[in-house]
Amino acid sequence: MVNGGVLVSQDLSCAGQVSLSAALPVLGACGLSPTVLPTAILSTHTGGFGENTFLSLNNEMAKIMAHWQKVGFDFSAVYLGYLGKRALDFWTEKISYFKQKNKLILIDPVMGDHGQLYRGIDENYVIKMRNLIKSATILTPNMTEAAFLLGKKATSNSLKTATEFAAELSSQFGVSNVIITGISLNKEKIAEVGITADHSWSLIQKKLPGNYFGTGDLFASAFFAAVMHKENLEKACSIAADFVAQAIRETPKQDSRLGPNYAAALPDLLKRWSNN
Template identity: 30%
Template sequence: MVTPANKIISIQSHVAHGYVGNKVAGFVLQCQYWDVDLLNTVNFSNHTGYGSFKGQTTTGEQVLSLYEGLQDINVQYDAMLTGYIQGADGVEAMGKVCLDLKQRTPRILWLLDPVMGDEGELYVSADVIPAYRRILSYKKVDIITPNQYEAELLVGFSINNPADLDKALAVFHEDFNVMHVVISTFSFTKNKDFFYCVSSTKKSSKKPNFFKIPYMDSYFTGVGDLFSALLVDKIYRLPSGEPIEPAVSNALTIMEKVLDVTRRLCVDKLGVAVQGKIGDAETMKECELRIVECRQFYAMKDKNFNCETEISTDSQA
């Protein structure tokens, strides 16, 4: 017997060429048996890492108009995924959409990926920071997936040691009522061999869990978008009350396979391996995520990443 697919709305960027934002989420979620509605916050020729691009940003008014059209035909959803939005106007519109959907369907699952920057560099307008904080203050977000820099921007302080991390997680869990916090890239040090993914659940007596991840010798865009698309599916399918660590490990395992395939296929016209470099259109083009070629991985159940409850603050560890 054929069962209806779950329905999700994904509010993030779109590119004509390449794989970031909704170009990643749409296909990956469809492969995991989701009926996906895509609300695009930008419509660009390619992602900005190429050094040049053409296209338009969707205004907040346009986002709300598109949502109004969806409500006119009474579309209902089981989950929401929100990602890259360039300015506060768009972030606030996204917030209105998601808060309205939460009011209409309180059980709907909301994963918010606050895409703002990385490694100390902000690549959206600075006015999105207070806009995201306002959205979080309504206490309706179920899962948040910032990287370390984005988490620091949202809580308002640097995370340099375990005490800082505990304090930051408390802000998300207690002040913003976020059930699950997953910091996608994290480190107390500047170790160049590996970093961590951190997961934490509200009302859990356990300490945060750390997944150790080796660095890859290239630069890929859309990795966070892939992670959030995988994670919203894995967490949605968990039995009520189950810990999220198996879902995080599963998502990380799939990502490792996608990145391995992508890296092996990153070659130039002569068949020579290349590394992606920001601003270099040719290497960026060769190093786009191989989302289609990896379609067989998205439903896999493997969990190859073990979690730890403590990590060293020594950069040589």
Template identity: 25%
Template sequence: MRKKQILLINDMAGYGKVATAAMLPILSYLGHPVYNLPTALVSNTLDYGKFEILETTDYIKEVFPVWKELGFRYDSIATGFIASERQAKLISAYCREQAELGTMIFVDPIMGDEGKLYNGVTPATINSMREMISVADLCFPNYTESCYLTDTPFNEKGVSEEEAKTLLGKLRGIGAKSVLITSIPIDGQPSVIGYNHKEDSYFNLPYTEIPVHFPGTGDIFSAILIGHLLDDESLIDSTQKAMDGIYQLIDLNKDNEDKNRGIPLERYLNIL
């Protein structure tokens, strides 16, 4: 079976296993040819509190015409951190153009967690992510990001299953076809809830939370999820495999001294 090619449009950290640095080894290990377009070069994971970011919008603007002239095509595109509204417009237009040619678009609207936005994320970022979701075959925000994207109040105690389904509906209203919401407490249970547009069906997958924090776990989840979807596995099975994989990786590394650098993935790819 021919493995499907994927383009990662995400930031690249110099120090730490997050974003492209986390996703590329996983997708490569799963056998998919991986290409990348950095949205920003970041000195280190933001968890250290001090960092430097170089936005690459001018570079991206010049890349797309070159790729078009050379006839480069991808089976799928996965987007992550978007550095500005201008960048979002460029990338979403490219994704929309490629989607019309049959490319699958995956969008992880990276903005925040635990009810708060990440360092450096602004209201303009939220508009940028709405722009990206509008072209998505599948988007997978966490609960915090879902609330910001849909102007829904964040409740740290969580939601009912019906409220979670309403949130899925609001995200679909922005334009996404299928939607997952990760890290959402449903009736007191940490869960991933999803809507599969191909089957017009909902699913709710509970999980056990390990109380430690690593940056990049969302990127790892995305990579495992997408890797299995590209092998034509179902959305619910791919989601469960991503949940199981991230649980194992966190459990194996929960005693690491410096968690800010993320999970040292290369040592554990075999568990995927």
């Protein structure tokens, strides 16, 4: 067998620090030896740059996976982010292979935010995502994504509603660990809620000025890295939230569509496991 580290599958946006552009450097710096399976190539992410180009890599993904299986690649965990319609079908078909091998599978069901689905995502996509997440070990939606997965509307961004959503997702889809991220409580506070088989928790942070694209990808990547370094889920959430907050604080004045300056926050993140 060939040790492929962790398998990361999401899109590559050529401009804007989101998806693979954010996940790959964070996971690589954290020593997880990521192997990537790109789902699509976009000229930019879909947030505010107009009509971006979109090249699906679905056919190539199947060829890549077949080659890996031929040479015996093995992965310690799988991390799925933004997929797109055809890649969602691909992973719905392939995910059982990794689940049968008892791999840790983190699914960040990137579909929307602020009560709306992203451009190119529709109700059929949500229905298919509901099927895919049944294979997740850990699920990390934001409030909008949690609501769409449950067929509800997020009428309140309260900790109570988020905890109820997390419990319903866990029960309805058989996912033992659900983390709801980026809960905007008010103008000053943002939070995360987590629920596992034995307990639940909430974490509250100060909301920093600015609205940067890619913060969810950075959070999920840092969270995944912390989990792979054997931190418990609550601690992993705290580490990820601190990482994103520091990245935002260290970001100079720039176009928010380009994402926060995560590089400035990496040294402190890496210090946590430098002696491991």
